[in-house]
């Protein structure tokens with residue numbers, strides 16, 4: 001079982017929050033029991049930044065994560081994006097591309113980009129395109145191209161499956177026994193029956209659901225086609241993960 005402190009960590013992170021944790025501990029004195037930082041890395045200066053992207057580049061610039069050309073200048077910082085990049089206007093295509101590029105740049109600098117699936121990623125995957133704008137479709141090219149890009153045969157579908165997860169545990173320092181934070185789009189309900197082992201169980205459910213949804217033939221987009229719901233063959237656990245919450249196991253997934 002998780003300890004009380006772990007539960008409160010799980011519960012404490014909400015998707016809409018943009019928050020910064022500044023951890024600028026002075027280098028530990030020689031007498032400290034702590035392990036030494038990895039060679040070539042700064043002693044211990046990591047800011048943890050969680051962003052639900054609306055005006056992505058502006059926010060990232062404000063946080064000194066990217067420069068004027070949207071290139072990673074965050075060094076060893078960790079950027080956590082908690083989902084719903086899509087369905088917020090015309091820029092999903094470009095923001096996904098930027099995140100993909102930043103992930104590589106961050107990695108090269110000793111930092112990290114952590115990407116979480118929101119309910120709107122899953123909605124788009126299962127053909128629920130209620131909030132997709134014409135300008136978004138046009139940016140991809142056409143409905144057909146967009147659907148292909150989202151599928152397991154397309155760049156975005158492959159990126160979601162490889163580099164996005166339903167939930168993530170993030171260590172906030174390179175030290176052994178570092179505190180970890182749990183990130184999820186929305187929050188986690190302790191009574192959700194498929195929490196453990198955490199985070200693997202949830203991510204396994206999320207990934208199998210996503211892979212099934214993105215394997216052709218994909219559901220015809222609603223509207224104008226009828227809403228087809230989760231793909232055939234989805235398990236009860238997957239159903240519960242999706243249908244009951246954008247808090248995992250909560251009731252806000254439709255937000």
Ligand SMILES: *[C@@H]1O[C@H](CO)[C@@H](O)[C@H](O)[C@H]1NC(C)=O
Nearest residue numbers: 100101103104158159162163
């Ligand atoms: C996952 O992210 C890495 C780093 O940005 C990128 O090189 C890779 O292409 C991504 N994987 C997929 C399948 O898109």
